[in-house]
Amino acid sequence: MRPIIDIDHVSKRYDSGTVALNDVSLQIDEGEILALLGPNGAGKTTLISIICGLVVPTGGTVRVGGHDIRKDWRAARKLIGLVPQEIALEPFESVIDCVRFTRGLYGEPPDDAYIERLLSSLALWDKREAKTRELSGGMKRRVLIAKALSHRPKVLFLDEPTAGVDVALRREMWQVVRELRAEGVTIILTTHYLEEAEDMADRIGVINRGELLLVKSKDELLGEFGKKHLTVSLYEPLRALPAELAGRGLVLSADGRELGYAYDTRAERTGIAHLLAELAERGIAVRDVSTKQSSLEEIFMSLVEEETA
Ligand SMILES: Nc1ncnc2c1ncn2[C@@H]1O[C@H](COP(=O)(O)OP(=O)(O)OP(=O)(O)O)[C@@H](O)[C@H]1O
Numbered sequence: 142m143r144p145i146i147d148i149d150h151v152s153k154r155y156d157s158g159t160v161a162l163n164d165v166s167l168q169i170d171e172g173e174i175l176a177l178l179g180p181n182g183a184g185k186t187t188l189i190s191i192i193c194g195l196v197v198p199t200g201g202t203v204r205v206g207g208h209d210i211r212k213d214w215r216a217a218r219k220l221i222g223l224v225p226q227e228i229a230l231e232p233f234e235s236v237i238d239c240v241r242f243t244r245g246l247y248g249e250p251p252d253d254a255y256i257e258r259l260l261s262s263l264a265l266w267d268k269r270e271a272k273t274r275e276l277s278g279g280m281k282r283r284v285l286i287a288k289a290l291s292h293r294p295k296v297l298f299l300d301e302p303t304a305g306v307d308v309a310l311r312r313e314m315w316q317v318v319r320e321l322r323a324e325g326v327t328i329i330l331t332t333h334y335l336e337e338a339e340d341m342a343d344r345i346g347v348i349n350r351g352e353l354l355l356v357k358s359k360d361e362l363l364g365e366f367g368k369k370h371l372t373v374s375l376y377e378p379l380r381a382l383p384a385e386l387a388g389r390g391l392v393l394s395a396d397g398r399e400l401g402y403a404y405d406t407r408a409e410r411t412g413i414a415h416l417l418a419e420l421a422e423r424g425i426a427v428r429d430v431s432t433k434q435s436s437l438e439e440i441f442m443s444l445v446e447e448e449t450a
Contacts, residue, residue, distance in 0.1 A: 222289035
């Protein structure tokens with residue numbers, strides 16, 4: 142299957158000299174939800190802005206639906222909707238006019254039946270005649286989504302759509318996103334809420350300092366990096382790891398009081414029973430054991446820290 146978005150060796154150096162993206166390549170398939178994670182200033186908005194034609198890359202090419210975003214920008218942009226980070230709406234315009242207007246900007250003929258369906262699906266139909274300044278923050282965010290979908294794009298970018306939004310509303314927004322995906326819209330979102338990415342995304346991309354560190358399916362990421370950690374506290378500190386226990390991935394803490402062991406919960410044999418038996422055999426008395434599952438948050442932090450180190 143041809144990807145709906147093909148990002149090929151894209152770089153961006155702003156006039157200030159900041160290198161916001163360094164040789165990023167990424168293919169996004171039709172119908173998937175991709176979450177882009179990364180700390181502040183990592184380059185996420187720059188990447189989205191390049192694909193949407195708002196920022197010009199200093200290197201590389203981007204194709205949307207096979208159309209080069211620079212040479213064939215009109216066709217490429219028709220396929221894209223963007224929900225920006227900042228809420229910017231005309232305060233005295235009605236909801237319906239504002240959505241109709243955006244559709245017109247894309248050169249699409251009026252289609253009130255579609256606009257009605259769109260506003261209804263976003264629970265905005267009752268508010269269609271309200272001026273946007275009369276809306277709550279959550280409603281305003283939904284108007285931004287309606288605007289972004291007014292020309293029926295195939296790809297929707299959501300740049301931190303739930304930043305500063307309360308928990309109930311966040312759930313509501315995610316319901317909207319799920320429904321869009323069910324209709325076949327490809328969704329690329331940036332978020333700082335890792336549980337959101339864990340909950341929603343099919344694939345997760347991690348960006349740090351302008352580099353795409355990895356892109357993996359969420360299950361693969363959690364499976365590969367999402368190990369469980371066993372910590373064994375010892376009665377007597379060890380000076381060093383006994384030679385017989387070396388080479389098994391055991392780590393002795395600096396004070397010698399704890400043995401750390403990472404294991405894959407999906408493995409048939411985790412090796413824990415064996416390990417505890419061997420400790421007992423060597424007369425190493427165990428005071429306590431605890432286990433912990435690594436979350437996406439820890440995986441993310443370890444990737445970013447590893448790269449920064
Ligand atoms: N117009 C600009 N001119 C100069 N530098 C910029 C411009 N826009 C962004 N940058 C810089 O590029 C880098 C990447 O910024 P970007 O907004 O893409 O990051 P981000 O990952 O979206 O961050 P956040 O999570 O904070 O939104 C930052 O160092 C930022 O200061």
